[in-house]
Amino acid sequence: MSFNAESASLAAEKNTFFSVLREAFVGTERDFTRGSIPVALIILAIPMILEMSMEALFAIVDTFFVAKLGAASVAVVGLTESVLALIYAVAVGLSIGATATVARRVGEKDMDGAARAATHVIYLGLLVSAAMGIAGVIFARQIFGLLGAEPDVIELGLPFMRIMFGTNAVILFLFLLNGIFRGAGDAAIALRVLIIANGLNIVLDPLFIFGIWIFPEWGVTGAAVATVIGRSAGVAFAAWTLLRPGNGRLEIRAEHWRFDPTLLVALVRLSGTAVLQFLIATLSWSGLVRVVAGFGTVAIAGYQIGLRVIIFVILPAVGLANAAATLVGQNLGAGQPERAERSVWTAAILNAVLLGLAGIFFIVFPELVVSIFTTDPEVSRYAIDCLRIVGYGYAFYGLGMVMESSFNGAGDTLTPTYLNFVIFWLFEIPLAYVLAYHFEMGPQGVFWAITIAFSALAVASALVFRRGKWKQQVV
Numbered sequence: 001m002s003f004n005a006e007s008a009s010l011a012a013e014k015n016t017f018f019s020v021l022r023e024a025f026v027g028t029e030r031d032f033t034r035g036s037i038p039v040a041l042i043i044l045a046i047p048m049i050l051e052m053s054m055e056a057l058f059a060i061v062d063t064f065f066v067a068k069l070g071a072a073s074v075a076v077v078g079l080t081e082s083v084l085a086l087i088y089a090v091a092v093g094l095s096i097g098a099t100a101t102v103a104r105r106v107g108e109k110d111m112d113g114a115a116r117a118a119t120h121v122i123y124l125g126l127l128v129s130a131a132m133g134i135a136g137v138i139f140a141r142q143i144f145g146l147l148g149a150e151p152d153v154i155e156l157g158l159p160f161m162r163i164m165f166g167t168n169a170v171i172l173f174l175f176l177l178n179g180i181f182r183g184a185g186d187a188a189i190a191l192r193v194l195i196i197a198n199g200l201n202i203v204l205d206p207l208f209i210f211g212i213w214i215f216p217e218w219g220v221t222g223a224a225v226a227t228v229i230g231r232s233a234g235v236a237f238a239a240w241t242l243l244r245p246g247n248g249r250l251e252i253r254a255e256h257w258r259f260d261p262t263l264l265v266a267l268v269r270l271s272g273t274a275v276l277q278f279l280i281a282t283l284s285w286s287g288l289v290r291v292v293a294g295f296g297t298v299a300i301a302g303y304q305i306g307l308r309v310i311i312f313v314i315l316p317a318v319g320l321a322n323a324a325a326t327l328v329g330q331n332l333g334a335g336q337p338e339r340a341e342r343s344v345w346t347a348a349i350l351n352a353v354l355l356g357l358a359g360i361f362f363i364v365f366p367e368l369v370v371s372i373f374t375t376d377p378e379v380s381r382y383a384i385d386c387l388r389i390v391g392y393g394y395a396f397y398g399l400g401m402v403m404e405s406s407f408n409g410a411g412d413t414l415t416p417t418y419l420n421f422v423i424f425w426l427f428e429i430p431l432a433y434v435l436a437y438h439f440e441m442g443p444q445g446v447f448w449a450i451t452i453a454f455s456a457l458a459v460a461s462a463l464v465f466r467r468g469k470w471k472q473q474v475v
Helices: 003-014 017-026 037-069 071-107 111-138 140-146 151-166 168-184 187-210 220-243 261-293 297-333 337-364 366-370 377-391 394-409 414-438 443-467
Strands: none
Touching (some): 017 037, 017 187, 037 071, 037 168, 037 297, 037 337, 071 111, 071 220, 151 168, 187 220, 261 414, 297 337, 337 366, 337 377, 337 394, 414 443
């Protein structure tokens, strides 16, 4: 057998179904700047999809158990989550800077540069989490008031919100450290981190909420305690994996911790725009909660149940979008912009198909999903409306997610920031208010505004992506 024939045979063997599946779960040393794009997407996307499902599971599990305590407790979790979305926005924004920078250095085969980027992302995370924690604990009551919560909900929810804000570092570093692993192509490690965190949360949630066995009965506050413990364990495992010698693609040594102001400023510039991008998007959800709050606590509870399910299904699609972003960063670093573009369109089509199927399920069987979380007929009515109406736009969401993530993977965080501001703030929120109150559609008007806005964002993102300016982005 000739050398070329033997190489082709080995390559084919490596790309068999079970070998690719094994690489996705166990980890891989594969070079993602060469070879089959679909295979690269599968290896990166499977653990990232499961990772995002695990992240969504935190809120789903909390809502499932807290729903047994009544509508007020569900509203506490929902309102707090809508504000914690700010922390998620900061965490995702910082992790985008980490992923884009590390991926670009890996594509350039500059592993020392990738390690230095990782350490400076950690420096940045420590500063940001301290500032957010102090502000959230001090102003928790005022935050509930701004969201339109009723007095009984505020009193019930203050401990929950203060715990979640005070320990925001575990949320931030869960995203940050996993963002570093994703940029390096070690997506399987990020999945293990979330499995540990969620496993503990699922076990501890009912124990702390209902006071089972030797555990105290803390009600909705117990959900916060369980979530923090689970996430802390995940962060500890991620940090140990990243910092121990011989951990995989990215090895951090003592010299990589030497402070470099120029590198930190570059990360702040890149991540700062990404944070603004996600703040704009997530604050729009808080704006929509304020519109829904005008229809009472029951409407908020129904909306929050619907929203938790929507996010649970959307986040796996974000996993596929993140896989595309990693391929964009690494292939641009390797000087292969056309391969980066092919990766994006492949992922976008697949994501649109998968989320389109999920949308059809929500349109046809919303009652089946909602019945898992509540038996209250009024709460169920709002949740069913939310799932069915938002489901009509799911295929567009899948397309738009990949496009926006790909801009970020290239280091072009400004374009999706601009698009988010125009679509969500100048279009979606005014449309939701007009439909809900002027046209007297109630919460259904808000749900239709979400569907229309996300569909418009997908079309706009695809049109801008085709222009190709992101290929010249310097990171």
